[in-house]
Amino acid sequence: xxxxxYYNPTRIIFGKDTxxxxxxxxxxxxxxxLLHYGSSFVKQSGLLDKIKSSLDKANVNYTELGGxxxxxxxxxxxxGISICKERKIDFILALGGGSVIDSAKAIAMxxxxxxxxWDFYMGTSQPKKALPIGTILTIPAAGxxxxxxxxxxxxxxxxKRAVNSELLYPQFxxxxxxxxxxxxxxxxxxxxxxxxxxxxxxxxxxxxxxSFIDRLLESTMITIKNTVPKLLKNSNxxxxxxxxxxxxxxxxxxxxxxxxxxxxxxxxxxxEISGIYDVTHGAxxxxxxxxxxxxxxxHDINRFVQWASRVWDVNLDxxxxxxxxxxxxxxxxxxxxxxxxxxxxxxxxxxxxxLQEMADKCTSNNTKKIGNFVSLDSHxxxxxxxxxx
Amino acid sequence: xxxxxYYNPTRIIFGKDTxxxxxxxxxxxxxxxLLHYGSSFVKQSGLLDKIKSSLDKANVNYTELGGxxxxxxxxxxxxGISICKERKIDFILALGGGSVIDSAKAIAMxxxxxxxxWDFYMGTSQPKKALPIGTILTIPAAGxxxxxxxxxxxxxxxxKRAVNSELLYPQFxxxxxxxxxxxxxxxxxxxxxxxxxxxxxxxxxxxxxxSFIDRLLESTMITIKNTVPKLLKNSNxxxxxxxxxxxxxxxxxxxxxxxxxxxxxxxxxxxEISGIYDVTHGAxxxxxxxxxxxxxxxHDINRFVQWASRVWDVNLDxxxxxxxxxxxxxxxxxxxxxxxxxxxxxxxxxxxxxLQEMADKCTSNNTKKIGNFVSLDSHxxxxxxxxxx
Numbered sequence: 041x042x043x044x045x046y047y048n049p050t051r052i053i054f055g056k057d058t059x060x061x062x063x064x065x066x067x068x069x070x071x072x073x074l075l076h077y078g079s080s081f082v083k084q085s086g087l088l089d090k091i092k093s094s095l096d097k098a099n100v101n102y103t104e105l106g107g108x109x110x111x112x113x114x115x116x117x118x119x120g121i122s123i124c125k126e127r128k129i130d131f132i133l134a135l136g137g138g139s140v141i142d143s144a145k146a147i148a149m150x151x152x153x154x155x156x157x158w159d160f161y162m163g164t165s166q167p168k169k170a171l172p173i174g175t176i177l178t179i180p181a182a183g184x185x186x187x188x189x190x191x192x193x194x195x196x197x198x199x200k201r202a203v204n205s206e207l208l209y210p211q212f213x214x215x216x217x218x219x220x221x222x223x224x225x226x227x228x229x230x231x232x233x234x235x236x237x238x239x240x241x242x243x244x245x246x247x248x249x250x251s252f253i254d255r256l257l258e259s260t261m262i263t264i265k266n267t268v269p270k271l272l273k274n275s276n277x278x279x280x281x282x283x284x285x286x287x288x289x290x291x292x293x294x295x296x297x298x299x300x301x302x303x304x305x306x307x308x309x310x311x312e313i314s315g316i317y318d319v320t321h322g323a324x325x326x327x328x329x330x331x332x333x334x335x336x337x338x339h340d341i342n343r344f345v346q347w348a349s350r351v352w353d354v355n356l357d358x359x360x361x362x363x364x365x366x367x368x369x370x371x372x373x374x375x376x377x378x379x380x381x382x383x384x385x386x387x388x389x390x391x392x393x394x395l396q397e398m399a400d401k402c403t404s405n406n407t408k409k410i411g412n413f414v415s416l417d418s419h420x421x422x423x424x425x426x427x428x429x
Numbered sequence: 430x431x432x433x434x435y436y437n438p439t440r441i442i443f444g445k446d447t448x449x450x451x452x453x454x455x456x457x458x459x460x461x462x463l464l465h466y467g468s469s470f471v472k473q474s475g476l477l478d479k480i481k482s483s484l485d486k487a488n489v490n491y492t493e494l495g496g497x498x499x500x501x502x503x504x505x506x507x508x509g510i511s512i513c514k515e516r517k518i519d520f521i522l523a524l525g526g527g528s529v530i531d532s533a534k535a536i537a538m539x540x541x542x543x544x545x546x547w548d549f550y551m552g553t554s555q556p557k558k559a560l561p562i563g564t565i566l567t568i569p570a571a572g573x574x575x576x577x578x579x580x581x582x583x584x585x586x587x588x589k590r591a592v593n594s595e596l597l598y599p600q601f602x603x604x605x606x607x608x609x610x611x612x613x614x615x616x617x618x619x620x621x622x623x624x625x626x627x628x629x630x631x632x633x634x635x636x637x638x639x640s641f642i643d644r645l646l647e648s649t650m651i652t653i654k655n656t657v658p659k660l661l662k663n664s665n666x667x668x669x670x671x672x673x674x675x676x677x678x679x680x681x682x683x684x685x686x687x688x689x690x691x692x693x694x695x696x697x698x699x700x701e702i703s704g705i706y707d708v709t710h711g712a713x714x715x716x717x718x719x720x721x722x723x724x725x726x727x728h729d730i731n732r733f734v735q736w737a738s739r740v741w742d743v744n745l746d747x748x749x750x751x752x753x754x755x756x757x758x759x760x761x762x763x764x765x766x767x768x769x770x771x772x773x774x775x776x777x778x779x780x781x782x783x784l785q786e787m788a789d790k791c792t793s794n795n796t797k798k799i800g801n802f803v804s805l806d807s808h809x810x811x812x813x814x815x816x817x818x
Contacts, residue, residue: 041675042444044441045441046443049438052433052435052436053434054434056432251655252649259647266640279637282688283640286430287641295684298443299443
């Protein structure tokens with residue numbers, strides 16, 4: 041196990057009706073906030089009105105900024121920063137899924153920075169301070185409600201980049217599984233894929249003597265695997281949603297990477313796909329991960345065998361380790377298919393004409409490598425994308 | 430799953446040589462601290478000197494207060510409070526195991542309170558503020574390094590009582606598994622028993638639809654079960670110690686009771702035993718828990734069967750659930766024996782003459798019940814103590 045530092049101060053308020061406490065929790069931080077959200081869905085469902093009513097009751101003044109799209113855009117972040125500066129707003133309440141929360145985090149950093157917030161995403165500057173934010177989660181997927189991360193897409197150049205900083209932990213996150221009842225099945229499936237990917241990125245490591253966290257990761261993967269079919273069958277299954285939602289937060293709150301180095305190549309590759317084709321992150325991951333596994337499997341066959349056996353209940357054959365590992369990957373693909381997702385680029389309407397371009401962008405024209413479990417250059421990424429065809 | 434709030438802001442600094450950072454982390458909070466510790470062991474091992482040297486380098490002024498005993502005493506807490514008030518100390522650094530940390534937490538509450546700190550333990554007053562504390566953990570067991578709890582014994586009346594408050598989360602805790610290398614085997618075993626008990630108290634619940642946290646609890650129990658024999662065989666096994674130590678913290682940092690109600694009767698019963706007989710907490714738990722299980726097993730045989738099968742690898746017999754559960758309890762007892770602990774009151778030199786007294790104290794003379802999984806009155810506790818004979 042490696043040395044590590046673990047710190048996560050986000051307060052989680054979990055359960056039925058908890059969204060009605062948005063106002064009282066927000067009021068502890070500010071009376072003048074930005075209320076940030078995405079699609080018209082929160083309006084139509086009446087959720088936005090409920091949150092506004094809760095804010096009103098707590099005498100919190102809010103300025104609305106909706107319109108966040110999946111793969112949240114830098115232009116809207118800039119707009120949010122201007123609004124906050126103009127109105128002296130000092131707290132952001134994000135109502136939505138990972139895209140809305142990531143956009144809120146970007147605005148929170150940008151308001152207190154004299155340069156362009158995109159500097160942080162390009163790594164040319166480090167955030168020193170950020171406004172506090174709170175979240176009301178509507179889509180279990182990205183884990184951003186209790187993570188240090190934000191991912192933003194810059195329209196010019198189709199660049200999708202991430203920032204990680206302790207400053208970005210939300211002060212509080214309200215998680216009411218009931219808010220997820222009306223999610224479209226496709227979005228539920230993409231969320232499940234995203235959560236599963238967060239767990240697998242951490243699981244496939246070269247760090248040794250990490251059996252404790254291995255087991256916690258496996259337990260969380262099994263929870264996702266077991267609950268998604270229930271959600272898709274009955275979208276009002278509170279008990280399944282509550283397990284799923286809490287597992288989704290734990291998957292990405294930094295606990296499950298303590299003492300180990302995760303891989304993250306599949307995320308990097310998927311960011312190139314969704315940066316260009318604007319596919320849903322989870323749908324892209326369902327395509328990239330199995331291909332990545334087929335390419336890297338032999339690097340540590342024992343780890344793949346353990347994963348296949350413990351998570352996917354593959355019958356262990358110690359005299360055919362590769363067969364055991366392959367069956368695990370097959371079951372992962374089968375899982376994706378069972379929840380309605382494709383596992384090939386063609387399922388995302390992606391032809392082969394820009395594979396090399398994505399491999400090159402991902403490695404800054406082959407000047408850097410990605411992935412920690414197996415280090416990948418542009419050529420290796422191209423091969424993985426070919427395996428995904 | 431129940432609604433819940435989860436919040437744990439303690440920063441964990443984990444790994445080799447991390448104790449050398451005690452000074453720099455402490456200096457972020459104060460330059461005038463109480464350095465609190467226990468036995469002469471930290472002196473003899475040279476650890477105390479290393480911590481002092483680290484504090485000196487960071488220009489932190491410290492007043493020493495050693496002498497904390499297992500089952501930490503109120504009288505020393507009072508002494509600590511006087512010292513802090515007198516010297517205007519505003520931060521406490523605890524160097525030791527759960528007893529030292531619990532003592533530090535008590536002092537931290539008492540310094541900022543006009544009444545007697547024991548009021549908080551008797552529940553006649555609630556803490557409103559407390560000094561910040563930091564810890565350097567030397568004994569993986571109590572989990573106090575990242576918990577809200579403190580347990581103190583008042584000498585007059587042999588009263589052992591607990592306080593829980595968010596104010597008591599340490600600001601930081603330094604966990605270096607190497608510091609545990611020289612622990613006596615008996616103390617390692619008692620620590621393992623304490624950790625196992627924290628997990629079992631949470632596991633045995635009447636809350637339904639808690640499979641995610643069930644699995645995390647099972648994973649943590651398996652980790653303890655698998656690592657202790659390695660530690661006892663080779664006390665310098667860093668890899669085993671690191672898994673064990675981190676699992677011990679996670680076992681009690683409130684994550685694993687999210688959304689469920691734990692039992693805690695065994696802890697209450699053990700507190701009466703160690704309050705009177707001054708036995709080590711973990712040794713007392715090894716006696717109480719199997720007896721408690723035999724008494725409560727039939728209340729939810731399925732939960733015991735799941736635990737026996739998943740944690741203790743008992744071969745599942747769906748046509749003899751009771752036999753499967755009993756075999757799990759037998760393996761738990763076998764585990765305790767294998768690490769050198771007894772599972773009967775006589776092993777603690779406790780005869781039967783004060784069993785009724787303990788049962789009565791535990792229930793305030795049968796005016797209240799304890800335990801959430803099964804509610805126990807004085808008579809039931811007496812029966813459990815008889816089963817432990």
